[in-house]
Amino acid sequence: MKNTDKIKYERPIIKRLDAGIPNKFGLRTEYTPMTHIDNVSVKSLVAEFGSPLFVVSEKTIRNTYNQTKRAFTLRYPKVQFAWSYKTNYLDAVCHVFHQEGSWAEVVSGFEYDKAIANGVNGKNIIFNGPDKSESDIEKAINNDSLLHIDHLDELYMVIEMAEKTNKKPKVSIRVNMDTGIYPMWDRFGFNYETGQAWDALNKIMFSQKLELMGLHCHIGTFMLAPYAYSTAAYKLADLALAVEKKFNHNIKYIDLGGGFPSKNTLKGSFLPGNDSNPSIDEFAEAISSALINAGFHPEKLPLLILETGRALIDDAGYLISSVIANKRLSSGKRATIIDAGVNIMFTSFWYDHKVSPAQPFTHYTEDTVLYGPLCMNIDVIRENISLPLLNKGDNLVISMVGAYNMTQWMQFITLRPKIVMIDLNGKVHLIRDSETNATLTDLERVPEHLKKFDL
Numbered sequence: 001m002k003n004t005d006k007i008k009y010e011r012p013i014i015k016r017l018d019a020g021i022p023n024k025f026g027l028r029t030e031y032t033p034m035t036h037i038d039n040v041s042v043k044s045l046v047a048e049f050g051s052p053l054f055v056v057s058e059k060t061i062r063n064t065y066n067q068t069k070r071a072f073t074l075r076y077p078k079v080q081f082a083w084s085y086k087t088n089y090l091d092a093v094c095h096v097f098h099q100e101g102s103w104a105e106v107v108s109g110f111e112y113d114k115a116i117a118n119g120v121n122g123k124n125i126i127f128n129g130p131d132k133s134e135s136d137i138e139k140a141i142n143n144d145s146l147l148h149i150d151h152l153d154e155l156y157m158v159i160e161m162a163e164k165t166n167k168k169p170k171v172s173i174r175v176n177m178d179t180g181i182y183p184m185w186d187r188f189g190f191n192y193e194t195g196q197a198w199d200a201l202n203k204i205m206f207s208q209k210l211e212l213m214g215l216h217c218h219i220g221t222f223m224l225a226p227y228a229y230s231t232a233a234y235k236l237a238d239l240a241l242a243v244e245k246k247f248n249h250n251i252k253y254i255d256l257g258g259g260f261p262s263k264n265t266l267k268g269s270f271l272p273g274n275d276s277n278p279s280i281d282e283f284a285e286a287i288s289s290a291l292i293n294a295g296f297h298p299e300k301l302p303l304l305i306l307e308t309g310r311a312l313i314d315d316a317g318y319l320i321s322s323v324i325a326n327k328r329l330s331s332g333k334r335a336t337i338i339d340a341g342v343n344i345m346f347t348s349f350w351y352d353h354k355v356s357p358a359q360p361f362t363h364y365t366e367d368t369v370l371y372g373p374l375c376m377n378i379d380v381i382r383e384n385i386s387l388p389l390l391n392k393g394d395n396l397v398i399s400m401v402g403a404y405n406m407t408q409w410m411q412f413i414t415l416r417p418k419i420v421m422i423d424l425n426g427k428v429h430l431i432r433d434s435e436t437n438a439t440l441t442d443l444e445r446v447p448e449h450l451k452k453f454d455l
């Protein structure tokens with residue numbers, strides 16, 4: 001600041017003491033402005049690409065991936081990651097993961113085709129989910145993809161398709177089980193405790209038409225208990241060893257799915273997620289110990305597959321937004337309206353996202369409710385956040401938005417904005433353009449008799 005610059009006036013206020021504000025860590029999100037993302041200035045990004053704007057850091061994806069991979073390979077000799085497409089299926093993002101050696105994990109025909117179009121070899125695609133059509137299954141069998149069977153109807157369909165295609169489909173079953181975490185996700189796959197999973201494995205082995213490759217589970221999402229994964233690993237290992245004993249058949253892999261938490265803060269948490277969520281090493285330790293101690297012959301140790309989604313991409317995503325207006329609510333509380341709403345920030349419903357001003361600010365802060373631009377009462381980005389003075393046109397950076405927002409976002413009231421990726425050299429690439437009216441109206445048809453009106 002030059003000596004001659006006028007200091008910004010901040011009017012004095014009387015502040016209500018809010019009882020029940022979590023703790024001293026929960027009050028402020030930031031003490032310094034976030035003016036740059038990977039050394040690229042936020043203001044320059046807004047000037048070139050507009051606001052709101054999603055920004056993805058290629059460097060952060062690669063760093064997080066390699067740290068996570070290391071946590072597992074240090075503890076277990078055979079590890080393979082498969083990128084969970086639904087977590088973020090922007091092609092550029094998928095390509096970074098595939099360059100790092102990740103397979104693809106898909107849960108629909110649409111995602112399957114996307115993985116193929118991205119150049120992933122069919123045998124490196126894991127096809128999960130309860131909704132695979134006959135043509136999806138046929139395609140997956142012909143490409144030697146890994147079909148993870150969810151229910152008996154699907155199992156019988158795959159057996160029928162095996163006869164039709166004259167191939168031996170590569171299959172695994174999804175298993176659900178009691179891991180001590182409730183509610184239990186028992187709607188997907190075959191249950192362990194009731195014997196459904198063992199029954200399905202027997203049906204596969206006795207049919208002789210399918211090649212049983214592995215065992216899969218995905219016990220939940222944003223799991224905060226590493227012990228749940230050791231229980232899951234132990235139960236899958238138990239099934240694998242039972243198959244080996246009865247059929248003399250080796251299970252090639254055990255796939256523990258995804259669900260590790262990112263460093264985001266769940267709503268209602270006492271401490272920020274960065275401080276309180278278990279580290280990836282704790283999960284790696286729980287899983288690898290369970291598998292190593294399970295009783296596999298050292299030469300027949302199954303490959304450990306991980307379908308980690310949010311923990312690998314959340315921290316690589318940012319959303320830049322601009323202040324539209326400030327106002328006082330009838331309670332006297334400050335409200336700030338920004339140009340990014342819950343339609344593009346789906347995860348605001350679950351997380352207290354970190355929100356940082358993108359320009360210098362003074363020490364004064366005030367409890368603020370942060371609203372999005374939608375004409376909807378539910379459009380709240382943060383219900384209570386301590387923020388410094390912000391003016392119309394100022395920018396904010398919302399952190400850790402890389403998981404699910406860019407796939408679960410809705411085209412609602414506003415059009416979806418641009419997404420850029422900052423590469424390892426700090427070069428900015430447009431990886432998804434903003435939508436236009438034509439993006440939508442191209443899909444619409446107005447019946448002839450409705451075309452004309454007089455007003």
Ligand SMILES: *Cc1c(COP(=O)(O)O)cnc(C)c1O
Pocket residue numbers: 084086087105107128129218220221222257258259260307308309310311403
């Ligand atoms: C969604 C999903 C994942 C990824 O879950 P995260 O919680 O993002 O890690 C992995 N596997 C399956 C089967 C899924 O449905």
